[in-house]
Amino acid sequence: LLLLLLFSSFVVVVYCFGKEFEQSRSRMSSVEAIINPKLAADGLRAEDGVDDMTHISSIDVDGINTNLRVRFNRDDIYTYSGTILIAVNPYKQLPIYEKDTLERYVGKPIGKERPHIFATAEAAFNNVKNSDVNQSCLISGESGSGKTETTKFILQYLCASSSSSST
Numbered sequence: 001l002l003l004l005l006l007f008s009s010f011v012v013v014v015y016c017f018g019k020e021f022e023q024s025r026s027r028m029s030s031v032e033a034i035i036n037p038k039l040a041a042d043g044l045r046a047e048d049g050v051d052d053m054t055h056i057s058s059i060d061v062d063g064i065n066t067n068l069r070v071r072f073n074r075d076d077i078y079t080y081s082g083t084i085l086i087a088v089n090p091y092k093q094l095p096i097y098e099k100d101t102l103e104r105y106v107g108k109p110i111g112k113e114r115p116h117i118f119a120t121a122e123a124a125f126n127n128v129k130n131s132d133v134n135q136s137c138l139i140s141g142e143s144g145s146g147k148t149e150t151t152k153f154i155l156q157y158l159c160a161s162s163s164s165s166s167t
Contacts, residue, residue, distance in 0.1 A: 047070060079115055102161075105121075117157070118153070
């Protein structure tokens with residue numbers, strides 16, 4: 001909720017509950033960056049627009065804003081913060097919801113591709129298939145932040161991926 005207070009009406013926060021979201025990804029952790037500052041200098045700085053903000057060695061409110069701004073300026077509107085996906089509304093059409101993009105996320109765990117709502121939807125879908133346990137996605141943001149569009153993208157992904165899978 002801290003992020004919602006910082007970024008006003010253009011940020012959507014998506015958090016899905018399931019075991020896949022809690023598993024660690026095969027990336028360098030913030031602790032490793034502190035132990036080896038050269039690694040942090042090689043790409044774990046907010047100024048570089050890091051995919052997952054938990055991998056930034058020194059993070060504060062300015063670092064969060066900087067990281068999201070850098071990524072936004074590159075049209076990288078999705079950023080992880082651990083198990084949470086942060087989406088910054090670009091207020092324009094981006095070619096990141098096409099069929100070929102959707103297919104890149106099918107069957108892949110979170111962290112194998114760039115941050116995207118399709119990765120979150122895939123993880124939730126896989127948890128339903130593999131564990132037979134209900135999943136929930138919490139989509140939060142202020143008015144105009146893109147919650148409805150985010151929901152549509154999750155449904156788009158689930159419809160496309162479930163048509164080729166039996167559940």
